[in-house]
């Protein structure tokens with residue numbers, strides 16, 4: 001069994017719909033699906049898009065093996081063998097556009113568009129949402145943590161608590177993409193080129209007759225990487241004094257103690273005391289690292305208390321997004337090709353929030369040329385020429401009487417072509433490039449959208465044409481509904 005092969009990593013209803021389309025003879029019809037989410041996690045003002053690299057790997061590998069087909073043949077649905085035969089030739093042959101990883105994204109805007117035979121487009125939904133919902137969530141959490149500690153070292157320590165192995169790996173990547181400095185997971189380091197870092201555990205200290213001996217032995221083994229965990233027995237009376245004695249000895253030998261790690265107790269109080277003890281001993285260069293159920297709120301609080309912590313090891317609450325553990329990204333049909341033309345389609349729901357925005361659209365970030373800041377995101381129909389308009393009306397899609405005009409603007413097309421006719425046309429950027437791009441994205445936004453507590457709502461607006469199309473379809477279906 002090849003555990004990396006993910007074609008059947010999908011919900012059964014996708015295969016059943018593919019089958020029903022095939023039986024109906026509609027499986028080759030072109031459809032356009034869009035991915036978007038409705039609510040921002042953690043009360044944040046933005047999310048950070050992540051997951052595209054894995055989606056590209058997944059699509060490139062997408063094919064049904066003999067084993068997959070044999071398994072489908074056993075299912076109680078009793079799929080026609082000719083359908084299973086057709087699956088043997090299955091490949092992604094459609095178009096896919098997506099925003100780049102590291103982009104700041106907002107509710108109700110298209111993040112990925114899949115334009116393909118319904119037979120193909122339907123299959124992709126589950127896996128794509130699975131990848132991007134998780135990775136975007138963790139990247140967003142990481143961005144919040146980076147925001148409260150802009151100049152400190154941030155280490156991702158979550159592997160042991162992640163929801164299984166994939167989450168540990170791709171979560172480490174998502175954290176790095178949004179500003180973490182390193183991960184403790186060496187496989188993530190090897191796979192993605194993320195810097196890796198590690199200290200040592202209490203078990204090492206417990207393994208020796210004394211804490212001092214444990215520290216010395218560790219320093220001998222790894223002379224260039226000495227960060228000592230100082231809270232195994234008594235932080236202030238034993239751990240820090242032992243670390244200081246070793247640090248001074250190393251200094252005399254021309255070597256260096258890099259840091260100490262605090263992993264329990266009152267981290268503000270202990271770090272302030274530790275800094276003073278280290279400084280009094282002339283060990284100004286020794287850094288203080290903290291770990292222990294940290295997140296952006298605890299870190300912010302510790303800073304407000306004057307904690308002297310240079311480096312933060314963040315595990316459980318980051319990798320599991322503990323305070324808001326799922327992002328609700330969805331995949332909705334927005335247009336259907338009939339006789340060679342795309343016709344907009346809508347899903348109307350009792351819950352107005354769940355009404356989709358129909359049509360074959362583009363997503364623009366409207367940048368004010370005078371100050372270089374993002375004014376709003378603007379969703380227009382594919383055929384609308386937004387870039388060359390001299391004046392744009394931005395109106396609130398709910399309270400439409402609220403509007404403003406922008407003139408000196410640049411409209412940045414956020415959806416990049418990733419696949420054209422099944423061929424990958426996008427070269428995946430390096431992680432270093434994604435990190436730089438993410439930083440540049442942050443600098444496009446006013447502080448009021450970025451602050452972590454009660455941020456202002458960034459406008460995501462519809463063009464008049466998109467809005468009219470949506471209203472026409474709502475009215476059409478309401479009328480149909482009410483006809484006797």
Ligand SMILES: Nc1ncnc2c1ncn2[C@@H]1O[C@H](COP(=O)(O)OP(=O)(O)OP(=O)(O)O)[C@@H](O)[C@H]1O
Nearest residue numbers: 263264265266267268269292293294298301302305
């Ligand atoms: N000064 C502080 N202000 C606010 N929160 C703190 C402060 N010091 C520590 N914390 C946080 O309080 C919690 C302390 O947890 P708890 O008392 O369960 O464990 P601990 O002291 O870390 O020991 P253990 O590692 O054995 O669980 C952690 O989330 C830690 O990050």
Ligand SMILES: O=P(O)(O)OC[C@H]1O[C@H](OP(=O)(O)OP(=O)(O)O)[C@H](O)[C@@H]1O
Nearest residue numbers: 157263291292293294313314315316317
């Ligand atoms: O607290 P996190 O943010 O998840 O960071 C990672 C934690 O993992 C280690 O703890 P360990 O597994 O030894 O458990 P413990 O410290 O909770 O006893 C380390 O000492 C941190 O406390």
Ligand SMILES: O=C(O)c1cccnc1
Nearest residue numbers: 157184197198199200313
């Ligand atoms: O290197 C460390 O100190 C570390 C790594 C993972 C989890 N806890 C601590």
